[in-house]
Amino acid sequence: MSKTRAIILVAVATTLLIATAIPARAVEDFRLDFFPHEDTESHFTNDWGDSRPGGRSHQGTDVFGEKHSAVVAVADGFVMGMKESYRAGYNIRIAHRDGWESWYMHLNNDTPGTNDGAAGAAGAFAPGLEIGMYVPAGTIIGYIGNSGNAEGGTAHTHFELHNGRRAVNPYPYLADAFERWERVRALTEAVSRGLVPV
Numbered sequence: 001m002s003k004t005r006a007i008i009l010v011a012v013a014t015t016l017l018i019a020t021a022i023p024a025r026a027v028e029d030f031r032l033d034f035f036p037h038e039d040t041e042s043h044f045t046n047d048w049g050d051s052r053p054g055g056r057s058h059q060g061t062d063v064f065g066e067k068h069s070a071v072v073a074v075a076d077g078f079v080m081g082m083k084e085s086y087r088a089g090y091n092i093r094i095a096h097r098d099g100w101e102s103w104y105m106h107l108n109n110d111t112p113g114t115n116d117g118a119a120g121a122a123g124a125f126a127p128g129l130e131i132g133m134y135v136p137a138g139t140i141i142g143y144i145g146n147s148g149n150a151e152g153g154t155a156h157t158h159f160e161l162h163n164g165r166r167a168v169n170p171y172p173y174l175a176d177a178f179e180r181w182e183r184v185r186a187l188t189e190a191v192s193r194g195l196v197p198v
């Protein structure tokens, strides 16, 4: 084997070793302790940057899930915003550590079984939720819907992550949280079937 080839092989092996030591999609700077939906059938793709009407580009991830089911805080934080706006519909903003924020948009505004847009804030936000309130990770904050410019469309939470003034692609963070959540569910199921001694 030539010396150059040996050096290349060592470099490749080292890279592989480092790559496998780091879990896939690990995100060290911030972590979603909870997936934002309680609906286990929720699904999403990496739709960051997709084009949207008016020349805008998509600045979040659309997480599709069962209408009216719970939306939860992805990490410990404080409720910084609860409002209704033209595009985002009913939405919540939570501030976390180190300047990170999570935003949840298009929350429900319909009476169950309808698309009447008549449920108001009570259909969108969890009872008792208030601006300034501390919410531990996993706290139910609202309900999945299609308010704002998603009106009449498939229910989903437009989820955004921000660090300071910068919007960050939330997809890898969601994928990481979803994967952990699936592992916990599989383990819980195995325990409940008696496959794992406890």
Ligand SMILES: [Zn+2]
Pocket (backbone or CB within 6 Å): 058, 060, 061, 062, 158, 159
């Ligand atoms: Zn969206």
